[in-house]
Amino acid sequence: MEMWLREMQIENAAMTYKIKETLVRKKTKYQDLAIVDTEAFGKMLVLDGIVQTTIKDEFVYHEMITHIPLFTHPNPKKVLVVGGGDGGAIREILKHPSVEKAVLCEIDEDVITECKKYLPEISCALDDKRCEVFVGDGIKYVKEHKNEFDVIIVDSTDPFSIAEGLFGGNFYKDIFEALTEDGIFIAQTETPFFLPDTVRKVFNDAKSIFPVTKLFMAAIPTYPGGYWSFTVGSKKYDPSQADTSKIPHLDTKYYTPELHRACFVLPKYVEEVIK
Template sequence: MELWYTEYQTSSVGITCKTKKTYHTEKTEYQELALIDTEQFGKMLVLDGTVQTTIEDEFVYHEMITHVPLFTHKNPKKALVIGGGDGGAIREIIKHPSIEKAVLCEIDGRVIEVSKQYLPEISCALDDKKVEVVVGDGIKYVNEHKNEFDVIMVDSTDPVGPAVGLFAVDFYKAIYDSLKEDGIFVAQTESPFFHKDLITKVFNDVKSLFPITRLYTCAIPTYPSGYWSFTMGSKKYDPLETDTDSIPNIDTKYYCPQIHKSVFSLPKFVADLVK
């Protein structure tokens, strides 16, 4: 008998994958967690029925949420990831030689533990000596750490349940205060096809706080519509002014110096969302 997993990405659109095995399911303190194996995308982490990451395409998301801000900053030494309990963003951050410390703040400790057990390819850096793992509320964490980080990445789930507060202007203000005077922050901001109002709201909220605000996009097959956005707020550095000739070659599959600026060239319908 064939078994298929379906994520309903909107009320009328879904993605369906043929599955080979269910490794783990549980209801944590915060959400329904599942780890399954699919024929097309390999092992897949699912939270509350929504795909978070897969072995086959995770590199796109994790590279784009990290390397774009890290190479925009002139000398990032301390970085924070809010959410991202699978560890993929942390894995990419510590590829940068200038990084002295990377902090992961994930509210659901079970996501971290299950990722360590079943997704070693993604979570492999969580035990690195440069990494500090905090199981706690990211909103509370940034409010307690002022003027401390060079780069902050909000690697959140969709704006439902425990992640709702991670899309609020008060949270972005707390992030602004948690960054140093030349700090940069990036948040994943959903699909330009399915979440137009969210993108516009987040962009305007970030723009009200940061002197430089940019939207960029990339292709992620397992995320709603396959087309994803990130919003960057920067106190000083403009990614469009990055000297891409000076970006060193690092071990990546999607990000490269040649696309650093090109991802900010938006299709007209996306650019119209943030005019």
Template sequence: MELWYTEKQTEHFGITAKIRETLVTEKTQFQDLAVIDTIEFGRMLVLDGMVMTTVKDEFVYHEMVTHPALFTHPNPKHVLVVGGGDGGAIREVLKHPEVEKAVLVDIDGKVIEYSRKFLPEIAGMLDDPRVEVRVNDGYMHIHEHKNTYDVVMVDSTEPVGPAVQLFERGFYQAIFEALKEDGIFVAQTDNPWFKADLIRKVQKDVKEIFPVTRLYQANIPTYPSGLWTFTMGSKKYDPLQVDETRIPELDTKYYSPSIHKAAFVLPKFVEELTK
């Protein structure tokens, strides 16, 4: 008998993957969690029926939610990741030697626990001495830490359940206050095919708070539509003004100095969402 996992990405559209094995399923305090081993994408973390990451394509998301901001900021010593309990963003942050401390705040400790167990290639740097892991509410952490961080990354699920408040204007204002005077933040902001209104709203809210607001994109095959966006808000530095010839080559699979600028070149229908 064949077993398949299907994510209904909209009411009328989904993706499906053949399953080799179900490694764990649990209803945590905050969400339904599963780790399944698929034939095409390997081990896959699923929260509330949505694919969060897979061992085959995770590098795209984790590289693109981190490196554009970290190379835009000239000296990112203190970095916060809100969500991201799988540890992939932290792994990429630590590739920057100037980072002295990386704080991970995820509300669901079970995500961290099972990522350590079943996704070691993603979560393997959570025990690095530069990392502080907190099982806590990222929304409250932001509000309680003013003028603390050089870069803040919001590595959240889609705006459902506990992540809804992470897409509100008040949260972006609190991030502005949690950043130092030249700080930068970046958040994943879903896809333009199914969530155009969300992107348009986030762009409007962030523009009202941050002097520099940029939308950029990446291709992530297991995310809805495959075309994924990120929104960057900066108090001072513009990612488009970065001298790409001065970006060092990292141990990456997707991000590169050329991609740094290219990711901000948007299809016209996506660019329209920023106006």
């Protein structure tokens, strides 16, 4: 018998994945969680029917959401990840020797537990002694920490339900306060192809708060549209002008110093979205 997972990527279009095996499926306190093994992308984490990360393409997202801000900041020591309970962002952050502490603030403890069990390739650094795991709402956590982090990474689900408040101006104001004086923030900010209004709003919210705001793109096959946006808000350093000449070699599959600068060059339709 063939089993297929269908993700409704937008209202009238879907992606389907042939499933080898369902490893876990449960209702957590916050969402419907599944980790399934698929023919095309290997194991994947699915929350409320939406693909969050897969063994085959996770490197694109996790490298770009971390190395762009961490190689823009000259000396990132303390980093916060909001969401990201799979641990992929933490794994990449801890490749930076300057980082003394990486805090993960994930609302759903089951995401952490199940990813540790079934996705060790991604979650492997969550037990590192430089990583501190905190289970709770990122909105509250950020509000309660001031002038503390050099980099804040918002690795969240799409802007509905528990993650809705992670996409707005009020949250970005709190992030600004939680950052140190030359801090940098980055968020995954959806698809400009299918959701131009969302991308525009989030970008403009960030722009109204941060002195430097830039958007870049990366190609992520399992995300709607296949071409995903990230927004960077920075108090001081411009990520698109980072000095990439002295970046040390890191074990990456997508990020390169050349791409660091090139990814900020946008196709015309994306430039129009954020104009």
